[in-house]
Amino acid sequence: MTVDLRARDDGRQHVVTTSGLVVTGSRSIDLRGSTDHPALLVTLDP
Helix, strand or coil: CCCCCEEECCCCCEEECCCCCEEEEEEEECCCCCCCCCEEEEEEEC
16 A cells, blocks of 8 residues: 655645655645745644
8 A cells, every 4th residue: 555645735845754644634725925825734644
């Protein structure tokens, strides 16, 4: 079984974890112009 240990948002932000955690979800959050790109919220589970 292959487990994805990464999350990304079109090349601007990346999250890489160890084998002890798994990326179970991710989404972009609009920061309403306070930065040049949205935030990336990533959920990790053991």
